[in-house]
Amino acid sequence: MAENRMDKIVALAKRRGFIFQSSEIYGGINGFWDYGPLGVELKRNVRNAWWADMITEHDELFTPAGAPSSFDMVGVETSIIMHPQVWKVSGHFDLFVDKMVDCRETRSRYRLDHVKGRWIEGKLADAAADASPETLFVCAVGDGPELLDELTKRALKLFGMRSNQADKLNWKSEPASLATLPVEQFASVIAPEAKSKGTLTDPRDFNLMFKTTLGALGTDADAAYLRPETAQGMFVNFKNVCDSSRVKIPFGIGQIGKSFRNEITPRNFTFRSREFEQMEMEFFCPPSQSLDWYTYWRDRRYNWYINLGVSKENLILREHAKDELSHYSVGTADVEYAFPFLAPGEYGELEGIAHRGNFDLRSHMEGKLCKKDGELVVETGPDGKPKYAGSGKDLSYFDDQTRERYLPHVIEPAAGCDRATLAFLCEAYHEDEAPDDKGAMQTRVLLKFHPRLAPIKVAVFPLIKKDGMPEKAAEIYREFKRAGIAATFDQQAAIGRRYRRMDEIGTPFCVTVDGDTLSNDTVTIRDRDTLEQIRVSVKELVNHVQERLRG
């Protein structure tokens, strides 16, 4: 069952040190997560795979298949707190809002579209004996099968029915988001956790940016914000990068770093957190080529996940409908993954690839833009001046080949590092049947990570703790370490148990030193996925593993 699979992944992540709840000893803090010893390696490998693909392994002399031309790629690391004007001009100060509702009964706050409900006819348990049944919208927060279960439990409780009476519930609709309900019908809504109807306030805007104060005075003028995206760091440095490096358009600026959003209802493990890491790239190109580059980056980014082991059955590329597009976007596609916490056929966003036109560079030059009669114009205040002034700096680009000056268009592939890590973890989770030490078939839990992502690449075991085997195994272990291959050494417990421990954390190879090693200098190497074991000479071992890790 879907929820079962997710529960198992979350339990494994905690048990084996991938992901812990932040500040757990104090009861945890909602929307924040810590990566343990294995999680930090997994996430670092995800980050490194992105950075290598985008920046360090990029060859600016070569035109990749599908790209309109060759191009340059560079990286930056910009500050988390930026000048507050950045967020005013970018639109985040006014527009980066979610609709929220408060419950007057439970004092809880919910993101409007996260509250889901179903119409049902029934009589509340505490209604007068002669009261007639009424039609109510019973709500809960959740997705997929978990949501249906929760709505059933809530309805049974509200109507004072027993748990075996679920088939007597008189549902009138399928689940729908509260956001689809007109406010006039809120009087019939029973909020998640509430006992009475009509306790929700009208929806209000809630800005997702975390506010902080600079310096000791603490006045309003000292307000600043933790960045809600890394992207603005690249836009405000566009000129600096052009002037300080030899990049020529088309080129991309990439960055990996933390972003913060005060999500109203963080949930689904690390999927929606308040502190998370983004891997974003702003690709600057001539306006005439921008649609070709958009298609190129959309397809390339989809394939990045496939090449790292995500199956095509679980990954889709979804073009946004026109009414879904951000205020700046001409076209956007999402790479989405079938996370196990979602209902079959539902997908969660891993990455957005957006065609942003020249919106960002133009805003940082001229001031905050808004749409008027279908055109982007500088938004003005009552005095006729820009509502939020831009930098006034010229951010245009001069092409010395064509002798043209223009504002480049931008294609932005914006990925979440934590979401990608979670998708790789979910995709890797497998259960199969394999023989134990005595040859009996047992359920085996394994993480089938792509070798590049596996936190530990190779485990080295002495078969038994005597006859010089531990010493020889320790020598081999150190050789792997010297070669820069993440290795571990384990001599505790029966060999079968040690294999299982490694399968469960996704180690692709286990090397075992046995009686033959001491006479012919060979070891066995076991493959996590096929369970196949072959003998390899110790002299060849590091090269052999390196080759197989390359795939």
Ligand code: GAP
């Ligand atoms: N610069 C554009 C931008 O930030 P976005 O779609 O809001 O676009 C990009 O964010 C990616 O960041 C998302 O696709 C997702 O992977 C990740 N992300 C956004 N909000 C998140 C959250 N609350 N928790 C975890 N990851 C998040």
